[in-house]
Amino acid sequence: MTTVYFIRHAESPKTDLDERTRGLTDAGQMAAQHVTTYLKDKNIDLFFSSPYQRSLLTIEAAARHFGKDILIDEDLRECVFSGRHQTMPQADVYPLVQQMFIDHTFSRDGSETFRSCQHRGIQALMLILQKNAGKRIVIGTHGFIMTAIFHHFDAMYDFNFLRQTTKPDIYQLTFRGTELVNMSRITLPLYD
Template identity: 30%
Template sequence: MSKIIYLVRHCQAEGQKFDADLTPKGIEQSLLLSEYFLNKNIDMIISSPYKRAIKSATPFAQTISKEIIKDERLSERVLSSKDHSNWLEMLEDSFTELDLCYPGGESSKQAMNRGITVIEDVLTCSSNHIMLVTHGNLMALMIKHFQPSFGFKQWHQLSNPDVYSLVFEDNIPKIQRIWID
């Protein structure tokens, strides 16, 4: 039997901080996300502990009466501890040079490896349809792990929310964007 992992980028939020809430549009999106997943037989929901990720999954979790398991490994990637006006260029460089690490930040490789450990863990659990709610940069890096051509351009094209399915058979995923925004 195949195992399906749904990588979900959170809905539209008011900012990047840990406690940033969903915007009114983000709240509407979380309801659409809930409807979208109703027929997917989700038997486990794991989320970044960030408020915007939890709130993106909450309507669905309540509808199917499932607990949202918080996992720090799905947290937002910190590019640098300081704000930089050229952060977009810095991020683009980090997709090319995976070991590039800015002061106070995490390299793409470090973030990717952190996220992939969640996938490795759920591949060995008894659940077969798992929702992982995370953030755009980490989601892109997790996809890049399995599909190296996935890069900055594809990250830039992600929407809020966004959903990719990873269908695993023999530990090799078939990756597909399934969210239509």
């Protein structure tokens, strides 16, 4: 059995207009400490992440705790909502995302479709699972692509699910080979 912890990044400021370089807010930095505390006794073998700073920073201290490098996988990046790879205001993102969940082929301004984002995310996950059977793995990720990956396994992971996720958020998935056996949400103290 392979255990994968999907870690949605902690809170990130929308003031940085470059999606790749957005870091964490002060609250996000504190919340990332809760992620590290949770993972400390989980004997993590490998850390993978989106190349986006907010994902890296959320799992960085945990990787350091285990003396592990974070393996960057470009295919784990967030869905490209804008052809310019720029941060979009929250008020603009959710109507776009909702449309993408309704129509998996919908695209705006050269953005990715739900289908293309899901495909690259699943492809990345399958390679990780095939090469690391029996390991305990952390994947630093984002809300949309994480939900799209989960949707591949069960359609209940939809727009409404995405809306109720938090920053950060942790989901523990157990696989037998590439078959999903179990998924559960981990409740951190910061949710209380």
